[in-house]
Amino acid sequence: MVRVCYSLLVLLICVPVLSVPKKAAAATDSxxxxxxxxxxxxxxxxxxxxxxxxxxxxxxxxxxxxxxxxxxxxxxxxxxxxxxxxxxxxxxxxxxxxxxxxxxxxxxxxxxxxxxxxxxxxxxxxxxxxxxxxxxxxxxxxxxxxxxxxxxxxxxxxxxxxxxxxxxxxxxxxxxxxxxxxxxxxxxxxxxxxxxxxxxxxxxxxxxxxxxxxxxxxxxxxxxxxxxxxxxxxxxxxxxxxxxxxxxxxxxxxxxxxxxxxxxxxxxxxxxxxxxxxxxxxxxxxxxxxxxxxxxxxxxxxxxxxxxxxxxxxxxxxxxxxxxxxxxxxxxxxxxxxxxxxxxxxxxxxxxxxxxxxxxxxxxxxxxxxxxxxxRRWEPPEEWAALIKRHEFNDAFFYHGSQGELAAVRWKNWKLQLNPTPLLYDLAADPGEKTAVRNREVTRKLRGMAILFQHEMLADARPPGVVNRPGANGKTLIPRLMSEGLNTSLGVTYARYGDRTLEMDIYRPNDAWGKLPAVV
Structure with missing residues (x-):
């Protein structure tokens, strides 16, 4: 068994092309x-x-x-x-x-x-x-x-x-x-x-x-x-x-x-x-x-x-x-x-x-x-609607790590590192992130922003472009989405060879809810 950390979203959907009206040559003062x-x-x-x-x-x-x-x-x-x-x-x-x-x-x-x-x-x-x-x-x-x-x-x-x-x-x-x-x-x-x-x-x-x-x-x-x-x-x-x-x-x-x-x-x-x-x-x-x-x-x-x-x-x-x-x-x-x-x-x-x-x-x-x-989607449940205003959410910055995981949130001078343990920093006073501070209300607000952002991305993230790659038998391998959700792993079936199947269970790493390994 190999343990690795992945963040993977597999979406097999069609996204409509949004047309952009063509202009003649732009004005010379453009x-x-x-x-x-x-x-x-x-x-x-x-x-x-x-x-x-x-x-x-x-x-x-x-x-x-x-x-x-x-x-x-x-x-x-x-x-x-x-x-x-x-x-x-x-x-x-x-x-x-x-x-x-x-x-x-x-x-x-x-x-x-x-x-x-x-x-x-x-x-x-x-x-x-x-x-x-x-x-x-x-x-x-x-x-x-x-x-x-x-x-x-x-x-x-x-x-x-x-x-x-x-x-x-x-x-x-x-x-x-x-x-x-x-x-x-x-x-x-x-x-x-x-x-x-x-x-x-x-x-x-x-x-x-x-x-x-x-x-x-x-x-x-x-x-x-x-x-x-x-x-x-x-x-x-x-x-x-x-x-x-x-x-x-x-x-x-x-x-x-x-x-x-x-x-x-x-x-x-x-x-x-x-x-x-x-x-x-x-x-x-x-x-x-x-x-x-x-x-x-x-x-x-x-x-x-x-x-x-x-x-x-x-x-x-x-x-x-x-x-x-x-x-x-x-x-x-x-x-x-x-x-x-x-x-x-x-x-x-x-x-x-x-x-x-x-x-x-x-x-x-x-x-x-x-x-x-x-x-952008804005459908906060009541718990967060009273705490987070729409323009505050739009102005927040959501840090993602090199593996695509949501890792931190910044709003104004506050930065909340989400894992492995939530830590709040005042970047105006401590740009080097050396000393975490306590502010229960701000921590709750930024954690709420992280949760709302996760919901938004799960609902609205668009797929990457992907070209098909042929398998060993010359047939194209196309991943198939088996399950999705906030609290479930993604099960992906990649290929079937007779009675054998290559499958992967993939969990979100370094997310707002903690670090989870993937088992392949």
Whole structure:
């Protein structure tokens, strides 16, 4: 008998495709949007966040000219789920992409019926490109070209040693759309060539609105630094790679200015999760990627866009999440999130523009997509209805671990770690989560939020995209759901061979009700 911990949701249902009305070419005054998504950069690992081991003058300048977020959370503490949350505006669990990462042999990805941020912009006349690390599924339905991107250049996979094993001696390929450009890819040149490609795309579309997503491979292990930046920092190869990223962010800003389109461009800079292992300089928050301590999931984020009305020189203490960019960028571009599309992101446009200091309740209707959070299920039983208001629930952040388990809840300055024993922290007074505090009312409120969230996800979570994999006998293996519920295991039958059946009983790990093993 093998004991393992899994979190698995198998749903064999059909999700209707929500149509997005196509526009002709967007108006020339529609703002360009660039999202620079860095891999494994810790919360303090920029000059503007307090790092002294590195110099990041170009990103620091972006922060001075824009808004820096002090309490911003990635969608997950690990690569693939984090990217799914950013591009769909949903908790990764809602879209079935919440468990670990997609490896090269993965049969799953973002479901084709999901409406990615790229698809939303593409449908509204924008040119779209993804340049960098994809990591959201590798079968045909899950590739960037089928998720809203007109163009793709980069690595579909990451460069973990386990990925190299899949590709053998050839190594992980660098791709342009469906064609191999180079194999194996050289980590030391990726930051430079991604930026070269990004600049070429910007120049090609300087007179047409564009949505450009640049998910860098750095700072993920194995690190790669080009010759001019080796030894340039006081933080080893990690610091050198940060300084190279900074210089290349500067190249993008220089291009926007030289083309005189900087006044009509919005730039977002953020990390996908916290630092990787072995990066030792102290920081006030503890933890690293994969964990739900603050250091694993609270990350740097900066929004820049003077021409769009984004405030300059502001630091925001509002609790914001990667999912919030979806409705916010749509609003800044004058695009409505289609009716019926349920997402978890909130429109923070009023915060960016200085109309409010915190994210206003959806009912105030302050922005184009303000009402989107009200599409989420809200059917609290009486026990919780009197304790938890709807806008409080929408503003809470639900931390999920690397295996997809619900692990903690944050509301305002309070954070409740759910297991193995519920522990409450006041992050305003104790950002390092060193000393748990007692507050019975707050603990009950946050535990109630966790229970309501679990019910919501069990009722409304959508399936991942899955391609069928043939079995040893050439027949397709399709999992069949045998049971589901809050207090039951999931029994899944995978295949039948004569009188033998392969079955698994799967239990929720690290959930609000405690840690449970799976028996396979």
């Amino acid at each position: 703002p360009n949007v660039i999202v620079i998504f860095v891999d494994d950069q810790g919360y303090y690992d920029l000059g503007c966040y307090g790092a002294t081991e590195v110099e990041t003058p170009r990103i620091d300048a972006m922060a001075r000219e824009g808004m820096l977020f002090e309490d911003y959370y990635a969608a997950a503490p690990i690569c693939s789920p984090s990217r799914a949350g950013l591009l769909t505006g949903c908790y990764p669990r809602r879209v079935g992409n919440h468990i670990w990462v997609h490896r090269a042999d993965s049969i799953a990805g973002i479901h084709p019926d999901e409406l990615t941020l790229a698809e939303l912009f593409q449908a509204n006349g924008y040119a779209t490109a993804c340049i960098g690390k994809w990591h959201l599924g590798f079968a045909e339905p899950f590739l960037p070209k089928n998720q809203g991107f007109d163009e793709y250049f980069g690595l579909l996979h990451n460069l973990d040693p386990v990925e190299v094993v899949y590709f053998g001696d050839k190594g992980v390929p660098l791709m342009r759309n469906d064609s191999v450009v180079k194999q194996p890819a050289d980590p030391a040149e990726l930051t430079q060539i991604y930026t070269d490609e990004a600049i070429a795309f910007i120049e090609k579309n300087k007179e047409h609105p564009f949505f450009l997503y640049v998910p860098h491979t750095m700072l993920h292990h194995p690190l790669g630094v080009s010759e001019p930046f080796r030894g340039s920092s006081n933080w080893g190869e990690y610091g050198d790679a940060i300084q190279e990223l900074d210089a290349n962010v500067g190249r993008i800003f220089d291009t926007l200015k030289n083309l005189q389109i900087d006044d009509n461009t919005i730039v977002i800079y953020a990390s996908d999760n916290g630092r990787g292992p072995g990066r030792t300089p102290e920081q006030k928050i503890q933890g690293r990627k994969l964990s739900t301590y603050e250091g694993g999931i609270r990350v740097p984020a900066i929004a820049w866009g003077p021409g769009a009305g984004i405030q300059a020189g502001k630091r925001s203490a509002a609790v914001t999440r990667a999912m919030d960019w979806y409705p916010t960028l749509a609003t800044l571009a004058g695009i409505s999130v289609p009716e019926g599309r349920v997402i978890d992101g909130r429109d923070i446009t009023s915060l960016l523009k200085g109309d409010t200091q915190f994210v206003p309740a959806a009912s105030l209707k302050k922005t184009l997509n303000a009402l989107v959070p009200l599409r």
